[in-house]
Amino acid sequence: MAAEFHAHVDRLDLAAPASVAVGAPARVTATLTQPGGRTVPVAAPVSADWSASPSVHTGGVDGVRPWHVARFDPATGELSALRPGATVVLAVTVNGVRAEATVTLTEAALAPAA
Template sequence: MSFLINGNSGKGPSSPADQGGFTGWTMVGVDPVTPQEAERARRDALVEGPRWVAAEFRAHVDRLTLAAPDTVAVGTPATVTATITQPGGRTVPVAAPASADWSASPSVHVGPADGVKPWQVARFDPATGTLTALRPADSVVLAVTVNGVRAEATLRLTATSGAVASAA
């Protein structure tokens, strides 16, 4: 039997922010499956079937902050973090189970290392918060959106190290 344990909406969360506690709501989507997909799933419940149910855990956002270095040296991984400020001043790291959409300039690959295109100058892995410059570039933009609120940072990719700053 499938079930969903939903987060808190009208009261404070029962767990700390670093353990996934935040206030918000959940959007659930259900897509139809073909009769063949349904029959295959009935015959063998252990085989991964079609992705027909999706849930987005939408955190309440009073403020969203994206912290990234101004400059990233080629080949030196840099840490990027995002933080949600919720009602009452509670701060929550942007990480699972909260849903977040990461995006970037077209010259930046967002996702794991496999999939970087030849023209891309950097890659960002949202799962680890690591941005790696592959080639120098005057500027690239990295952005995160949580529940309709967006924060972005502009970074320069160089052959030498730079200072750290925050963008909101």
């Protein structure tokens, strides 16, 4: 016997910064809202399908290729810009409901002059 649990989703929100600088990883989170206004973070045991623009590697550091401009690790929620000058889309789907965010990849911030 097997069983699956599907979270009821009234609304799904994906929180990501508008921009991420090379060398300054950012946190991306998703939250679902259920009946009665209950909010639940999209993390275990909630099953989610994460996806991104083709130029984004989704997963660990080992899979990064020369054409990737960013890396997103769904396990940690960390988005890292690898090269500036691109705009990417991150998306998450929970029980058929999809949310997405657009992020611009920018140059590394310069250290303030001493």
